[in-house]
Amino acid sequence: MLKLRPPSKSASSAETSASTPTSTTKPKSQDKVITPRSQDFNAWYLDIIYHAELSDYGPVRGTMVIRPYGYAIWESIQDYLNVKFKETGHSNMYFPQFIPYSFIEKEASHVEGFSPELAVVTIGGGKELEEKLVVRPTSETIVNHMFTQWIQSHRDLPLMINQWANVTRWEMRTKPFVRTLEFLWQEGHTAHSTPEEAEKEALQMIDVYTKFAYEHAAIPVIAGRKSKVETFAGADRTYTIEAMMGDRKALQAGTSHNLGQNFSRAFGTQFTYENGQRQHVWQTSWAISTRFVGGIIMTHGDDAGLMLPPRVAPIQVVIVPIWKKEEEKLGVLDAGISTYEALKSAGIKVKFDDSEQQTPGWKFNFWEMKGVPVRIEIGPRDVLNKSVVISRRDIPGKQGKVFGVSMEPDVLVSYVKDKLDEVQASLLSMATSFRDSYALCHYASVTINLTSHSMFIVSNIVDVTSYEELKAAISDGKWARGPWSGSDEDELKVKEETGATIRCFPFEQPQGTKTCLMTGGPAEEVAIFAKSY
Amino acid sequence: MLKLRPPSKSASSAETSASTPTSTTKPKSQDKVITPRSQDFNAWYLDIIYHAELSDYGPVRGTMVIRPYGYAIWESIQDYLNVKFKETGHSNMYFPQFIPYSFIEKEASHVEGFSPELAVVTIGGGKELEEKLVVRPTSETIVNHMFTQWIQSHRDLPLMINQWANVTRWEMRTKPFVRTLEFLWQEGHTAHSTPEEAEKEALQMIDVYTKFAYEHAAIPVIAGRKSKVETFAGADRTYTIEAMMGDRKALQAGTSHNLGQNFSRAFGTQFTYENGQRQHVWQTSWAISTRFVGGIIMTHGDDAGLMLPPRVAPIQVVIVPIWKKEEEKLGVLDAGISTYEALKSAGIKVKFDDSEQQTPGWKFNFWEMKGVPVRIEIGPRDVLNKSVVISRRDIPGKQGKVFGVSMEPDVLVSYVKDKLDEVQASLLSMATSFRDSYALCHYASVTINLTSHSMFIVSNIVDVTSYEELKAAISDGKWARGPWSGSDEDELKVKEETGATIRCFPFEQPQGTKTCLMTGGPAEEVAIFAKSY
Structure with a gap:
């Protein structure tokens, strides 16, 4: 059990109530404890969220403050998806978040799906508003209101846009990242002149999400179609990527909807064919949210804490200098700085932890808990040998440790890049193994050696x-x-x-x-x- | 007068009322007219916003939809500032937008400044809320609520963060980009252990904004301190950058506040010195918003339309192929594609307008109106000569046209990059000249030759x-x-x-x-x- 802070009190009650922000104000100097993942998955999750400083509870029940370490993971998701969205022909833009209440009521199944969880503005500028405004739970209605004005002819199609925005859904059971009153997401919205093109787009975007999950987040999602019961309120068909978390619960990690003509009929979004005939557009919408950050946390990790795939990790490599005698200090710090500079200028996200308030052992535990993929130790002997010690987060203990890696910048950078690639691949492989072949003797631990044939393996x-x-x-x-x-x-x-x-x-x-x-x-x-x- | 669409009806009334979105649904095929800038600056602005598709009116009075061409300008602002914020030690994060009403009331001058323009959520999940929630007009109060939990010791300081977010202020007189009910911005928030450090930070950030305005947006802002009357509600001192628009009205384009201990006292945000003594933190906040996009539009431009500085332009170069005979077409298009590929792979934002529905002349006018800094024409004779014709947006007519620029990729790319740098510098220079030395005979036209001594120049x-x-x-x-x-x-x-x-x-x-x-x-x-x- 990793000692870091006092164990989280009533962790499971915190899952359903985020109304006690003061419970998170524990003094930093005390010993800290992360509940082992194998013992209580939910308590582990909440401990990690708190101690790794991923998020905190906002003052309003169910809201979340995304802290820099958590937000940096979200930024890496944004960076990846923004490139893919633009490659597939979408432009970013921004719609207002206040939607007239009457808009929500225009599409029958949409209002049924969303009206129980709306936040409503009734006062503006000190006055009672004539029409109540909904804080967007999603933007299909306002998007269609605008599309109706922008789309006249078949030449205006396809219209393919995306927005990065906050949305609000008045959820009762909340949990950091996974389900919060307000969350961040991207929502894509497209309009097409044929149903085939809309279907192709909906499938293309779930494919973008699937590749993103595998390549970037090392999450082996299963892509497929939702049942009618589980289809989005207002869609003809919903496609989804489903991820298995460390406690074997499923997380819906991204969805893509073929909206058919449901919203275009409700809002009169029509275009004119070359022959002058009018037709309603066929549409799609698709989204991934900050919930995905929760998915990354709950897919990877072990009793020691987080395990971040290098491609999403805010810090990919941490350097810990080690010395005992004062005369060793300067040489070790110098070597640490050179190593830091070499990795940084190669575009690697690196942190040099030269603080003197904590022991190297404490730092090892701390950065392990934060999920940093690769650790570099430099001690006096390493300085003499012009080498460093490198550890992989995904292989705990001595097995993951390599001594005597050359400090020579070109050699080191190339070695570290290889290690980061290996960790990235290994996390995907471990998550896939956990999902598909599972050893009964090691419940909830993904660090087992799955090639061992002596174990009883089931899926x-x-x-x-x-x-x-x-x-x-x-x-x-x-x-x-x-x-x-x-x-x-x-x-x-x-x-x-x-x-x-x-x-x-x-x-x-x-x-x-x-x-x-x-x-x-x-x-x-x-x-x-x-x-x- | 550039013919593009019917002149905007009641342009000045549109400034104060955004409640008639249907007035923007004019058919695309008709002739269009941009009101000359020299004739009616406000009508020009609104025509440009509409015809260049920068933004549109949202369904709720005073709200704005930021369209892809306008949003791309905002993205270039984000890209520039994100780098500078990180270089100066700030991390991005995200705070919830719902703030308990009681928070706003804690800082006396803050509540006085903001309470008249609040949007208030009173219903959540179908129920009347016990405490009304304010949709953030700015985040000092919720930031301090959280800082109080994160800051214990002097070792936790400085705490330096930034968030990109939407904010809501119930404004009565609205105008696209310049003043809208909801807008996008970044808001930086920092906490420090000494008043000197807070003052240094507030000054550093107004300096970042000043450099940004000059270097990136080609706007010669004047930086300085606000008077007590104009200081931010809750700040000790407010620093500002002020820009002169084309109609000579001032635009407050960015502000940085030294908040002193006003919010830390109201929220009890304290830290402990090494000697155990407790003290309230000293704070700053600073912001730039989508209003800046309006500033870019209103600083540059002429009767023909927008004039975008290359560093913010979504499209830096447009290529227009020209042919008359069918047998010329293939050669011209081929040359166009090669030119497009050469510029694109050099990282230049380039558009190849090969649509056959419009004449080259129409395209020239259209892309001029959209403010694209550099235009490349390729006709049959250019194909023979292996050269292109290049025009600069900032020098109208034949003066800005250069014939016979080699098509050879290395030569062309280098030539175009030089031209883009020249346009960037020229826009800053023209805006500075307009502000500091002004020819009476050319009201509101910045394209005059200011070196001509025959003109009557005043500042x-x-x-x-x-x-x-x-x-x-x-x-x-x-x-x-x-x-x-x-x-x-x-x-x-x-x-x-x-x-x-x-x-x-x-x-x-x-x-x-x-x-x-x-x-x-x-x-x-x-x-x-x-x-x-």
């Missing part, structure tokens, strides 16, 4: 053929995958009886004829069921 | 020594600069009688003893008076 995704098997898998805390052609009522029954929902009909489907696990009738697809955040 | 900033001279200068539409040691009441009298306010006491002060223009008593500083946005 955390269980293929099921009957409702009984589904119930057993869910009650074991796993995901269940099985053929499904049940009704909406069947789906709701599963939810009521097991707490699991259809996460998606995955794009990757097994071959062959299938029999619905619930009805016994023929099924075209398998669905994945799981409990979720 | 748009007039040095005044008496209130009579001040009134004359202001009624001429100019800025007045004169010694000032008047009282708050004297200052308000000037405002009432002339409409002008003290924009700042500029950092650059003339030498020698001074006599207050109002009281006749001794004055330590000159102040600048002007009508402002």
